[in-house]
Amino acid sequence: MSKFRKKKKGLPAISTASLPDIVFMLLFFFMVTTVMRETELKINNPVLPAATEVKKLEHKSLVSSIYVGSSKNKNITGDKIQVNDKIINYTEVQAFILSERAERKEEEVPYMTTSIKADKHSNVGTILDIKEQLREIQALKISFSVTKGDVTKNF
Amino acid sequence: MARRELPEINAGSMADIAFLLLIFFLVTTTMNVDSGISRKLPEPQAADYVPPVIKQKNVFDIVVNRNNQLLIEGTDFIKVRELKELVIAFIDNGGGTGNPMDGQPAAECDWCNGAKDEASSDHPNKAIIQLQSDRGTSYGMYISVQNEIEAAYVALRNTYCLKKYRTSYTQLQKDMKDAQGKAAKAAIKVKIDNAKKHYPQIIAEPEPIK
Incomplete structure (x- = not known):
């Protein structure tokens, strides 16, 4: 039992090393799909049929x-x-x-x-x-x- | 052995930088792909152009008034939902002989599944859909009607293609997009054009009611 008790000393920190990877993945996705709005609408945004x-x-x-x-x-x-x-x-x-x-x-x-x-x-x-x-x-x-x-x- | 002692570069702020960029792109992204109902406008005619004489039975008359009500053939008020079936029945009727195709003399429509009613259209290549709208009709209604007409033609072409090529017209169009190489594309295009030729879209839009 003592073997298990030893680990309770402190919560180990969750590794955030892969966080940048995840964020970069999302970043690239949005970078690729982004279309900059080319015109500023002076009329109300049309509700398309x-x-x-x-x-x-x-x-x-x-x-x-x-x-x-x-x-x-x-x-x-x-x-x-x-x-x-x-x-x-x-x-x-x-x-x-x-x-x-x-x-x-x-x-x-x-x-x-x-x-x-x-x-x-x-x-x-x-x-x-x-x-x-x-x-x-x-x-x-x-x-x-x-x-x-x-x-x-x-x- | 010295390599072991190289200090690791702190990548902790990498996530922050990436997040900043991510949020920027999240905000500026507009995901909408532009899609719509395609139409080809008729070419402008010379002022002295005399329109050909067309039999009334070959014209399917749709009138949309400013209250967004539909009147067909001058007699029946219908709902948008019912329009597609009526248009299909009209085009696919095949009650007579059509315009000459491929240099062949005028013949009956042997691919039509319609009622062959004498009083309705002669042939798909003679059947004209006439859409008369009012200036005050709402654009949404107009699009609905256009959409139902388009849907009718697609349905007819689907039946035709299924019978002839064992794939639907919509599937052919998808294949066309995915096809690799010019030869494959051309082969599918022949089929699509053939379907279009057998059920050509003839939509007339006269001047709107003022």
């Missing part, structure tokens, strides 16, 4: 995003369109796409996609206005950004 038939957008560098949502200022009603860092009128969408095109290589232009990130409570009229603008300048590939989920919760 849900859908089941979703496709992942590939080639992130070829995607230009258009945000649609309500203004942060409660006195302003109606849908606001934001690209990059500013709120624009729908007629300026073409200029935005053209500037996006100018940054890409010529051969990549046909693969460019416009991702519309709109709030589910915004009006279809705004979206169709944007679509019409895009159509006029041959930016034909679009994607309605959605989350995966049940469609009946959209309205």
Whole structure:
């Protein structure tokens, strides 16, 4: 019995030698998955509608995003369109796409996609206005950004 | 033997440094992958373009009003849930002859499983889904309808691919992503394109109601 009693002298310290390893592992995971938010939203963060038939957008560098949502200022009603860092009128969408095109290589232009990130409570009229603008300048590939989920919760 | 006496470097603060970095990346991380419903817009038409004449029976008319209610074919009010089945039944009807394919003369749809109703669509490549929305319709509703239409086409293509290639259309698309090498990719692409050709997506969106 005395053999066992000897050990009760003091709790041995838990070795924290592997703690940095664990933390580093987590660190690398987050470093790899991090995407820095590239635009500061001037509108309320759009609540995306849900859908089941979703496709992942590939080639992130070829995607230009258009945000649609309500203004942060409660006195302003109606849908606001934001690209990059500013709120624009729908007629300026073409200029935005053209500037996006100018940054890409010529051969990549046909693969460019416009991702519309709109709030589910915004009006279809705004979206169709944007679509019409895009159509006029041959930016034909679009994607309605959605989350995966049940469609009946959209309205 | 001198090696034994080298003092160990104190790594105690390593964890602190790592934690600091970890927290920084935790805060800045946005995990959302951008995904959505893809659509291809129709090319802009010349001002003097005359649209082709289309039989009314080949058009499936969906109207969404500003109260987010669905009206189909001008007669029935339905719920979003019911839309998919109706769209499938309409496209897959195969009541007549379609547009010529692969240089072959116009033929009946021999892969359709529909009712072959005379009063409904002739052929999947003639069947047009017309989505008329109101400017005041909510975007969520619009996406729901788009999603159900997409789901209908995917379901039809799935049935077609299962019958022909013993794999579903969705599986083919997954395989396409995982496929190694150009030859393998091309082989799958042929199948996908074939399915798309047999059930082409023809969605018309006329000007919204003001």
